Amino acid sequence: MVLGILIVILLAIGVFFFTVSMIGLLRLPDVYTRLHATTKCDTLGAGSILLGMMLYEGIAFASVEMLFIIAFILLANPTAAHAIARGSYKRGLRLWEGTGVDMYKGAVTFYTKPTEELVEEEK
């Protein structure tokens, strides 16, 4: 009974963080801020839901497999976010004008012409 309540709470936490990630993806103004919102919330939400399923399964082979999935997500999701951010910065996507700090500035050679043409090309 206590275990069931704990599982339901973990699943609710997971759905809440996925919802926050969706709101951040739809509402934030910039590629980098969207990346910031989605990566953290997705990692935490998926980890929480998979932890709840591990508690439901108990000690078994499938539980170990889900532990592997959690470990792989914890490793892979920040790596992918870093690769996307670096790739879009090198492609020339500028930051949002309200952003305060740009520590990458001057350390990077751009691959193509900067943003305005890129956005135009997309349209």
Place this chain on the structure above:
Amino acid sequence: MIGVFLATALALVFIALLCSYRVFAGPTISDRVIAVNVIGTKTLVVLVLVAYIYGQKMFIDISLTYAMLNFLIIIIAAMYLETGKVV
């Protein structure tokens, strides 16, 4: 407990449907790549839930494979963003 899992899976599918707006309307390629990454993570979790809704543990293996495939897709897309070439 199956009903709780079913409700969670349906909520995640609905959230993924809302996220797919960014795939269609995102102003740059990077937005689309981010949205695909988010939808991939949600799919992975829904596959684990489906394994317990249908009672077939095979779906957990599929979910593990999907995690690795999703990571590979994102890394290759980031490589295209950075250098302009795929290989």
